Amino acid sequence: MTSPVIETKDLTKDHFSHILRRRFRAVDGLTLTVERNETYGLLGLNGAGKTTTLKLLLGLLRPTSGSASVLGYPAGDQRALGRLGFLPENPYFYSYLTGGEFLDFSAEVFGLSAPERKERAQGLLKMVSMTEAANVQLWKYSKGMLQRLGIAQALINDPEVIFLDEPMSGLDPIGRRDVRLIMLKLKEQGKTVFFNSHLLPDVNEVCDRVGVLHRGKLVADERVATISGGGSYRDLEEYFLETVSRAEAERQAAAVSK
Amino acid sequence: MNRVLPVIAIARNTFRETVRDRVLYAFVVFAFLLTLAGILLGSISVGQDLRILEDLGLFTISLIGGIIGIFVGTSLVYKEVERRTIYLIVTKPISRWQFVLGKYIGLASCLLVVSAAMGAFLFAVVFLLNPDHVISPLMFESLALIYLELLFVVAVATFFSTFATPVMSVVFTLSVWFIGHFGQSLRELGRLSHSPSVAKFFDGLYWLMPDLARMAQIRGDLMYGRQPPPELLVFLCCYVLAYILLLLSMATVVTERREFA
Numbered sequence: 001m002t003s004p005v006i007e008t009k010d011l012t013k014d015h016f017s018h019i020l021r022r023r024f025r026a027v028d029g030l031t032l033t034v035e036r037n038e039t040y041g042l043l044g045l046n047g048a049g050k051t052t053t054l055k056l057l058l059g060l061l062r063p064t065s066g067s068a069s070v071l072g073y074p075a076g077d078q079r080a081l082g083r084l085g086f087l088p089e090n091p092y093f094y095s096y097l098t099g100g101e102f103l104d105f106s107a108e109v110f111g112l113s114a115p116e117r118k119e120r121a122q123g124l125l126k127m128v129s130m131t132e133a134a135n136v137q138l139w140k141y142s143k144g145m146l147q148r149l150g151i152a153q154a155l156i157n158d159p160e161v162i163f164l165d166e167p168m169s170g171l172d173p174i175g176r177r178d179v180r181l182i183m184l185k186l187k188e189q190g191k192t193v194f195f196n197s198h199l200l201p202d203v204n205e206v207c208d209r210v211g212v213l214h215r216g217k218l219v220a221d222e223r224v225a226t227i228s229g230g231g232s233y234r235d236l237e238e239y240f241l242e243t244v245s246r247a248e249a250e251r252q253a254a255a256v257s258k
Numbered sequence: 259m260n261r262v263l264p265v266i267a268i269a270r271n272t273f274r275e276t277v278r279d280r281v282l283y284a285f286v287v288f289a290f291l292l293t294l295a296g297i298l299l300g301s302i303s304v305g306q307d308l309r310i311l312e313d314l315g316l317f318t319i320s321l322i323g324g325i326i327g328i329f330v331g332t333s334l335v336y337k338e339v340e341r342r343t344i345y346l347i348v349t350k351p352i353s354r355w356q357f358v359l360g361k362y363i364g365l366a367s368c369l370l371v372v373s374a375a376m377g378a379f380l381f382a383v384v385f386l387l388n389p390d391h392v393i394s395p396l397m398f399e400s401l402a403l404i405y406l407e408l409l410f411v412v413a414v415a416t417f418f419s420t421f422a423t424p425v426m427s428v429v430f431t432l433s434v435w436f437i438g439h440f441g442q443s444l445r446e447l448g449r450l451s452h453s454p455s456v457a458k459f460f461d462g463l464y465w466l467m468p469d470l471a472r473m474a475q476i477r478g479d480l481m482y483g484r485q486p487p488p489e490l491l492v493f494l495c496c497y498v499l500a501y502i503l504l505l506l507s508m509a510t511v512v513t514e515r516r517e518f519a
Contacts, residue, residue, distance in 0.1 A: 015519070058349045060518040082351040092342045094271060096278035108267035109350050111260050153346065 003072055004033035005161055005192045006040075006057060010066035013052055013216075026052040028216035029066065034209075039183065039193040041203040043240055044213035050196040051089060053213065054165050057194070058086055070161060082110065085154035089165040089196075091146055095139035099130060099149050102138060106153040124152035129178065143170040151182060162186060164195035168202050180206055204228070204236040212243045219247035264352045265360040272364025276330055282372070289322040289376050293383060308384055308391055313481060315380035316400055323373050323408045324435075327365070331415025332427035334361045335513065344518055354513040358506055362416050369408050377401050399491070400480040407473055410498050411435060413505040420512040437463055438470035468501050 011030040014023050027049045034040045044050045055061040056068050059076015068075040071083055093102055103121035112120065125131045128148040133141065141149065147170055154162055167183070168176045176199070183206045186193055197203050203210060204224060212220040220243045224236065233239040276282060296314035300307030335358070338344040347357055381393055414434050418427035437444065441464040448460025473494060476486050 055518070060345065060348060062517055078351045078353065081349060084349075086345070086349040088342065088345040091346070093346070094275050094343060096275050097271070101274070105267055105271050106346070106350070108270075109264040109347075109352055111263045157350075 002036060005036050005038075006032075006034035006068075006070055006194055008032050008053075008057070008066065008068045011053070011056060011063055011068050012065045013049075013056055013061060014064045015052075025216050027056065027063075030213075030216070030218050032211055032218055032221060034192060034194055036192055037187070037190050038208050039187050039206055040195070041207040041210045042194070042196045042213055043198075043200070043203065043210055044196075045244060048213040049216040050213055051165055052216075054163055054194070054196060058084075058163060082157065083159055084161040084163065085157060085159035086163045087147075087150045087154040087165060087167055089169065090143075091150035093138045093146065093149065096137055098135050098137050099125065099141070099145075100134035102149065103152060103156060106156045110157040112157075120156055120158075121152075124155055127155075127182065128152045144172060144175045147171055147175065148178075151179065155186075159191070161192045161194065164193065166196055166198070168197060168199050176202060200235075200237045200240060210236070210240075212240060212247075214244055214247040215251065217247070219243055261353075261356065264350075264356045265363065268347070268352070268357060268360025269363035269367065272334070272361050273367050276365060276368040277371070279330075282326060282330075282368075285322050285326055286372060286375065289318050290379055292318040292322075293376070293380050297383070297387065308388060311384060311387070312380070312397065315376075315383070316397070316404065316477075316481070319373055319376045319380070319401065320404045320407070322376065323369055323404065324411055326372060327369055327408050327412045328415050328428055328431050329424075330365055330368075331412045332419050332422075332431060333424040334365060334416050335419040335509070336422070336424055336427070337419075339516075339518065348518060355506075355510040358416065358420070358509045358513055362412065362506055365412050365416075366409055369412065370405065373401065373405050373408065394483065396480040396483060396485060399485075400477050403473055403477050403480070403494075406495065406498050407470060410438075410468065410470070410501055413502040413509075417505040417509040417512075420509045420516075434467060435470065437467045439474065440471065441467050441469060442471060468498065473498075 008030050011027055012025065013027040015026050016023055030049075030053060042050050042053060052061065056063055057070055057075050059074075059081070063075075070077075070080040073080040094105075097105065100121060103124065104117050107117035107120055121134075122131070125134050128151055130145065130148050130152065133145060138146070138149070147167070151164075151167065154164070164183075167179050171179060180202055183193060183195075187206070193206075207224050209221070209223050210227075211218050220239075222239070227233055227236060227239045233242070293311070293315045296311035296318075297307075299314060300310040303310050335344075338347065338361075348354075384391060384393060411431065415427060415431045418430045422430060444460045445464040448457040451457060476490070476494065479486055
């Protein structure tokens with residue numbers, strides 16, 4: 001059996017408020033694994049800890065306790081970073097660069113040669129339907145265009161694992177469909193995709209497995225096929241809402257008993 | 259993987275961003291106007307018109323280069339964090355030292371181009387006023403020393419930009435620059451005070467901060483046609499480069515320790 005591509009063990013992250021240093025637990029004892037070629041969707045309400053989890057997996061944040069690894073390396077390790085791609089939520093770019101220049105820059109940091117960079121950039125711009133905007137400076141891009149460019153830069157190194165933070169946010173229905181198709185294509189190519197989203201119909205369509213995060217804790221982890229084929233739930237939305245309601249009720253009951 | 263390529267990529271990116279910022283051109287135009295003002299000042303002097311033009315021109319390059327270096331440098335890393343573009347950098351196989359060095363080289367290259375453009379403008383104005391006037395090679399040495407000081411200023415600004423807001427970084431950088439130029443005076447001021455701790459404090463500052471006043475003094479000598487010994491210039495270069503290396507290393511350590519929430 002091969003080792004998981006993404007693995008966290010009892011991963012915990014505390015944030016502290018600036019002045020009073022009050023502690024807030026953003027991720028609480030998270031243990032999960034994502035296997036190769038799996039598309040994993042992390043669901044949760046706002047503030048559930050989804051983005052924090054992603055940042056911990058990428059090494060942008062350091063865990064308070066527990067561990068996280070990607071491709072067998074500790075989170076943030078350069079050897080893993082060279083083999084993964086990342087799209088942040090509402091990505092920000094260098095506004096004075098053109099789309100083409102930004103992709104060239106993204107490819108250059110991976111050490112690709114000039115012809116390789118050009119070929120990759122052109123291919124990806126075509127894939128995200130942005131060829132015509134390649135020479136336009138980024139401050140002129142719409143939110144949807146930035147999101148598409150963000151996906152292109154996340155794939156510039158032909159990564160094995162792709163982390164996407166709210167990849168459909170800010171996109172119109174056509175944009176969302178295009179991203180879904182890209183994600184399905186990535187799956188066909190054998191990539192592992194880990195993403196956060198609020199848009200449950202899209203998650204339902206592309207994910208193999210979902211995890212539900214509530215107040216930093218993983219309260220459910222289930223295969224999408226099981227949810228939709230089990231007959232207990234009408235759809236993923238019902239599953240999600242019921243899971244979150246149950247988790248919240250249990251949390252409140254535990255708080256009362258304390 | 260080649261460790262230099264990411265540095266070059268970040269440097270080129272920073273250079274592009276900086277030269278495409280229109281504010282830079284406003285400063286350069288201002289520098290040209292200030293240089294031209296040297297013609298007016300020179301015309302009211304007796305037989306020293308070109309001399310005054312050259313003096314003012316070099317002062318302008320130093321001033322405008324310093325302003326650009328401080329204002330761009332102090333937001334160099336801070337802006338990346340604030341605008342969250344850093345997410346796209348540190349999640350790629352780029353070490354923090356590569357990031358800091360790339361940002362620094364990008365701005366330093368931009369300042370090199372700007373200083374060269376301002377210098378070329380000054381020499382062109384001098385040539386137009388008097389085609390027979392031979393520009394002394396010492397002027398170029400003086401220009402190189404100005405650039406060396408700018409490199410130091412950018413390193414200070416880069417260091418502060420890793421943890422302080424741009425406003426605070428400007429204050430800190432100007433303070434370092436001020437102490438560097440007037441460290442000796444501050445030291446003497448401290449000795450005049452009755453408190454030994456004040457004297458020790460200013461003594462400490464004097465030894466900690468680079469002696470920029472010495473550099474300004476050598477520039478003055480060059481302007482008066484006095485060539486300093488070559489070993490002094492080599493020492494000065496090594497001295498400033500050591501400070502730059504120290505500052506960039508500290509900037510790397512700070513960036514290394516940071517989390518990006």
